[in-house]
Amino acid sequence: MMFFGFLKPKVTDQTTPEYQSVLESAGADSLDSLMIDPKSYVSANKALTNSDLYATIYQLSADLATTYMTASQPRTQTLLDHPSATTNRHAFWQAMAAQMLLDGNAYAYIWRNQLTGQPVRFEYLRPSQVSVFLLNDGTGLSYSVSFDEPDVPPIYNVPQSDMLHLRLLGVGNGGQVGRSPLLALQNELNIKATANNLTLSALAKAxxxxxxxxxxxxxxxxxxxxxxxxxxxxxxxxxxxxxxxxxxxxxxxxxxxNSDVSQLLSSTDWTSKQIAKAYNIPDSYLNGQGDQQSSLTMIEGMYANSLNRYARAFASEINDKLSADVDIDVQPAIDQDRSTYLTNIGAAVKNGAISGKTADWLLRYVGFLPKDAPAYTAPVAQPIQIQQATKGGDNEDDSSSD
The missing domain is CATH 3.30.1120 (Arylsulfatase, C-terminal domain)
Known part of the structure; x- marks a missing residue:
């Protein structure tokens, strides 16, 4: 049996890869020979036929691709904004995020300039194209990679510095490889499939x-x-x-x-809460009832926290492999019209926490204000008029009364 390539002596050709990810083989797993039951195994293609799971993966991956990545080095910033030669920025990072959410691992080979060694682009790799090895001395990982292009031969013993490897919950292996969240949903998805079949059978025989x-x-x-x-x-x-x-x-x-059939139909959406729980997002984001006691602001805050956890997996790996100070701002994904950001900035100015000039810079930095907008001008303070108090009983007519 194969466990993410750690015991595999060599990689095979790209037409019939021996290595398969946890989503493509019921026999592949990464937790100390803990095998997946083939009867309860859920493949990626099968999982994405579940509308709740598809909605979860699509929304999280799209929002992660919408987040803005900033790097301290211009060369790294260009690579983050134009990561692939075959697709655009959003499509590439969404594919990486979706693969990470499904498999627990996502891979991209770092192509470098042969003269300078600087990274120039990423190439997305399916888990079936990658085998992961632990070096004999335990000082790092090594990868064997096969490519779809017939003119590009497989590359063996790729150092981990040349591989962008996103991973989730690397329990049992020190974070060397990730673990698929789908493993926590095996029973739920299979029960859902059985319930769907039962519902269809009941309706067909009605x-x-x-x-x-x-x-x-x-x-x-x-x-x-x-x-x-x-x-x-x-x-x-x-x-x-x-x-x-x-x-x-x-x-x-x-x-x-029949009331029994009605109850059966209403029970087919019960897995939405289980899926939301596994991916740590509010179930109201999956068109569920959600927590009726929670406000919209509270739900958005919970989702922002969950999204930031996945974004940290991106930032940590990119910082490690590109040696750059990369930060990820999730605000564009959860507040796309910047209305909440504007409200918070206005409240900060009103409370005296920041100045109007600082607020103007912050709004320009996030793109809320166009670059050619008029510069902020502080209001001119109006002079305070002090009215002199008159003596009690005195008035202007006193002099004329004489």
């Missing part, structure tokens, strides 16, 4: 008639006579716009949806 026509002493009628009475009843319904006329021997009752 009686599709719109009502029942009861005949007194109907047991004396054979099947042919019952069919004739049914056709006669339906003919009367279709040919007359008025009420249906029945005799004392017949009674019509319309069918209603």
């Amino acid at each position: 009686i599709t008639s719109n009502g029942t026509l009861t005949v007194t002493n109907g047991a004396l009628l054979n099947v042919k006579e019952k069919i004739q009475m049914s056709k006669g009843f339906m003919e009367q319904v279709k040919s007359s716009d008025g009420p249906v006329v029945l005799d004392d021997l017949t009674k019509y009752d319309p069918l209603q949806v």
Whole structure:
């Protein structure tokens, strides 16, 4: 058995890779020979057919790609803004985030300038294209990489400095490889699939008639006579716009949806809370009921905290591999129109925490104000007019009274 390539002697060609990620093989795992039960295993393709899970992965990955990455070095900033030669910035970082959220690992090979050694671009790699090795002396990791391009041969013993490796919850291995959050949702997703199949089966086998026509002493009628009475009843319904006329021997009752089937239909969305819990986001973001006691501001704050946890995985890995002071601002993802940011800046100015000039700089820095907007001008202080108090009983008419 293979455990993320640590025991694998060599990488195979790119057409039939021996290494497979935890999402592509029920036999691959990273926790001390803890194998996944094939019966409860959930693949990535199967997982994304779940609408709640798809919504979770799409929203988190899109928001992580929307966050703004700033680097202290201009060369690194250019690489972050233009990471790939085959796609745009948002698509690349969203793919990396989605792979990390699904597999617990995301890989990108760092192509460098052959003369200067400076990184020039990233190349996204599927987990099936990467094998991870622990060096014999335990001083680092080594990677074997295969590429989709037929002209690019596999690269063996790639140092970890040339591999961008995002990972989540590397428990049991010191953070060397990540662990898929889907492993915590095996039972929930399989129960959801079983519930869906049960619901579809119940609906398929349900009686599709719109009502029942009861005949007194109907047991004396054979099947042919019952069919004739049914056709006669339906003919009367279709040919007359008025009420249906029945005799004392017949009674019509319309069918209603069985309460058990209704409860079964309402129970098919129960996994949304479980998925939200596994990915540490408020379940209201998955169109659920959420916590009715929580305000919108509180829910947004909880989501911002969760998003920032995933963003730290990005920032830590990029800082380690590019030796740059990279910071990630999640504010553009949770406050896209900057209305909340503007409110907070206004409150800070009103309370005297910052000056109007500082507020003007902050709003320009985040792009809320255009660069060619007029510069901030402090209001001119108006002189305070002091009115002299007159003596009690004195007035302007005293001199004329004489």
